[in-house]
Amino acid sequence: MRNPANLVGGVGSGQPISLLESVNIHFSYENGYKVFENINISVGQDKFVGIVGPSGIGKSTLLRIMGGFLAPDSGATYLMGKKITKPTPKVVFVHQSIITFPWMTALENVMLSPRSMKVPQSEAEIVAMKALEDVGLQGFEELYPKEMSGGMRQRVAIARALAANPMVLLMDEPFSHLDELTAEGLRQDIYNILFRVDTPLKGVVLVSHNLTEVLELADEIYILNNIPATVVGKLVVDIPRPRSIRNPKFSEYLDFLYTKLSPPGGKKNE
Amino acid sequence: MADVVDPNSRIADLIGLLYVLNNMFDGKADLYMLEKEMEVDLDELMPIVYTASMMGFVLFETGDLSITPLGRELIKSSIKTRKELIKKSLKDLEPFKTALSLGEFELENLLEALQERGVQTFNSPTGHHDVELTLIEWGIYSGLLRKDGDSFIVKS
Numbered sequence: 258m259r260n261p262a263n264l265v266g267g268v269g270s271g272q273p274i275s276l277l278e279s280v281n282i283h284f285s286y287e288n289g290y291k292v293f294e295n296i297n298i299s300v301g302q303d304k305f306v307g308i309v310g311p312s313g314i315g316k317s318t319l320l321r322i323m324g325g326f327l328a329p330d331s332g333a334t335y336l337m338g339k340k341i342t343k344p345t346p347k348v349v350f351v352h353q354s355i356i357t358f359p360w361m362t363a364l365e366n367v368m369l370s371p372r373s374m375k376v377p378q379s380e381a382e383i384v385a386m387k388a389l390e391d392v393g394l395q396g397f398e399e400l401y402p403k404e405m406s407g408g409m410r411q412r413v414a415i416a417r418a419l420a421a422n423p424m425v426l427l428m429d430e431p432f433s434h435l436d437e438l439t440a441e442g443l444r445q446d447i448y449n450i451l452f453r454v455d456t457p458l459k460g461v462v463l464v465s466h467n468l469t470e471v472l473e474l475a476d477e478i479y480i481l482n483n484i485p486a487t488v489v490g491k492l493v494v495d496i497p498r499p500r501s502i503r504n505p506k507f508s509e510y511l512d513f514l515y516t517k518l519s520p521p522g523g524k525k526n527e
Numbered sequence: 528m529a530d531v532v533d534p535n536s537r538i539a540d541l542i543g544l545l546y547v548l549n550n551m552f553d554g555k556a557d558l559y560m561l562e563k564e565m566e567v568d569l570d571e572l573m574p575i576v577y578t579a580s581m582m583g584f585v586l587f588e589t590g591d592l593s594i595t596p597l598g599r600e601l602i603k604s605s606i607k608t609r610k611e612l613i614k615k616s617l618k619d620l621e622p623f624k625t626a627l628s629l630g631e632f633e634l635e636n637l638l639e640a641l642q643e644r645g646v647q648t649f650n651s652p653t654g655h656h657d658v659e660l661t662l663i664e665w666g667i668y669s670g671l672l673r674k675d676g677d678s679f680i681v682k683s
Contacts (some may be wrong), residue, residue, distance in 0.1 A: 393606045396667045400674065406664055408539035435539070437565050438575065442543030445602075501550045 274338065275299040276460045277348065277425050279323050281332035284315075291485035292318060293329070298479050298488065300425065300460045303452070307471035308464045310481030311518060316464040317353070319481070320427050323462065324348045336424065346374050349423035353430040356414055357402040363389060363413050364398040370421040381420075388420035389413075392450055408439045415447060419456060426451065428463045432470065440470070445499065448474055468514050472507060473500050480517045490517040530581045531621040531648045533574035534657035538613070538668055540575040545584060545602045548594045555593040582616035614669035621646045622658055623666060631680045634659055 282296040292315045300306045310316050321327040323334050325341040325348065334341045336348060349370070357366050367388050371381035389398060392412040402410050411431065418426055431447075432440035451461055465471050471478055472494060480490040492513060496506050547565060548556055558576070562569055580587040584598035601612050617623045625640045626632065632640075634655060641649055641658075649658045662679055666672035672679050 393610075393668065396670060396673055397663075400663060400667070404659060404663055406537050406539075406660060408537050409664065409668075436571060437567050438543040438547075438571065439537055439539040440543070441546060441565070442537075442539030442541065445542060445546050446539070446606075450606075499546065499550045503551055 279334040282329045283331045284329045294485040304476045305461045307475030307478040314486045346421045348425045349418045349421045351418045351428040351431050367417045388416040392416045424459045426461045529621045533578045534661045535574035536578035558590050610669045614671045
C-alpha cells in the first residue's frame with residue numbers, strides 16, 4: 258500500500274481506481290474572478306490526503322466542490338467512478354469551527370446525521386450511540402455541549418460525521434480552534450479512530466494551513482498555489498507512524514512544501 | 528495538601544503531551560524545550576504537566592519531564608484500555624476521591640464535602656463550572672462516573 262518516497266512536480270499518479278477524484282476542475286466566482294484552473298486531485302482507497310496552500314487560495318472552496326456542495330464551471334468529481342452532482346451522505350464534511358447545537362444533547366447532535374438521511378428514530382439512536390462510542394464518548398449521550406471542553410465538542414462533531422457512515426470524510430481545518438496541545442492529542446486520537454474503527458470510511462481529505470499537522474497525518478499532500486490556483490506539486494509522505502518531526506525526512510518534506518508555497522511571482526495574493 | 532486534578536487540564540492535552548514526549552523527545556524533555564516545541568505558554572502547559580504527574584503518567588522533577596512506563600502504556604493502548612488506566616489513576620486525586628466517598632451526589636454536595644476536606648481549588652466564583660467540567664472530562668470519560676439529570680453517580 259505504501260509507495261516509496263517520491264517528490265512529484267505535478268499530478269497524474271495514474272492510480273487505477275480512485276475513491277474520490279476531482280478532474281479538470283475550473284471554477285470562478287460570479288464576479289468573474291478565476292479561482293481554480295484545471296485542478297486534479299485523486300484520493301486513493303484507504304488514503305489520508307492533505308491539501309495545502311497559501312491563505313485565500315480557495316482550499317475550503319475546493320473541498321466544497323469535492324463534496325458536491327458547489328458546482329465547478331467545468332470538470333467533475335467522481336466517487337468510485339460515479340459523478341457527484343449534489344451533496345451525498347457518502348461524502349461528509351467536518352467544519353472548521355466546532356459546530357454543535359447547544360440546545361441538543363450529544364446524542365441528539367449526532368443523531369442529526371442519520372435522521373437527515375430519513376433513518377427511523379430508533380435506528381438512528383443506535384447508530385449515534387455507536388458513533389459516540391467510537392470517538393470515546395460513551396457516557397456523554399445526555400450531556401449538553403456547554404458541559405464539555407472544546408476537545409470533547411469536536412469529538413461530538415466528528416461522531417456526527419461518522420454517524421452518516423460516509424466513505425469519505427472532508428475535513429476543513431478541524432483542529433485550528435484548539436490549542437496546540439489539545440490539537441496534538443486529538444489528531445493522534447482521530448487518526449486512530451478513523452482508520453481503526455470498523456466503518457465504511459475509505460478515505461479522508463484534510464485541508465489545513467498547518468504544514469506540520471498535514472505532514473503528521475497525510476499519506477499524500479497536494480499543494481495549491483498561483484492565481485488562479487493550480488496544483489503545483491504533490492508529495493507522497495513516506496514516514497512511518499507515529500511520525501516524529503525529528504525524522505530527517507520530515508524537515509526535507511517541510512522544506513519542499515515551503516518552497517512550493519512561496520508567493521506566486523508578480524501577482525498579488527487575495 | 529490533597530492532590531487535585533487541575534480544572535484546566537484535558538484528556539486530549541494528556542494524550543498530546545505523552546505523544547510529544549514519546550515521539551519527539553524520546554521520552555524525556557526539558558519543560559522549556561517542550562514549551563518551545565508545542566508553541567504554548569507555560570501557563571497552558573502546567574495544568575496538564577501537574578495532572579499527568581499526579582496520575583503517574585509522567586515524572587516531573589526540577590524542570591525535567593519524562594514519560595513513565597504507565598504513560599507509554601497509555602498511548603499504546605486502545606481507547607478502552609486508556610479509559611481503564613485513567614480511571615484507576617483518578618481514584619486518589621480530588622475531586623474524585625471525595626466523589627467516590629459520596630457515591631451519588633449533586634455538585635453542591637460535592638463542593639461542600641470538598642470544602643470540609645480543605646480542598647480549595649474549586650472554592651472560587653467559577654468553582655461550580657470547574658468541578659462540573661473536571662468530573663465530566665475525566666470522570667465520565669474514563670467511566671468512573673455517570674450522570675443522571677443533575678446527579679453524578681459513581682459506577683460500580
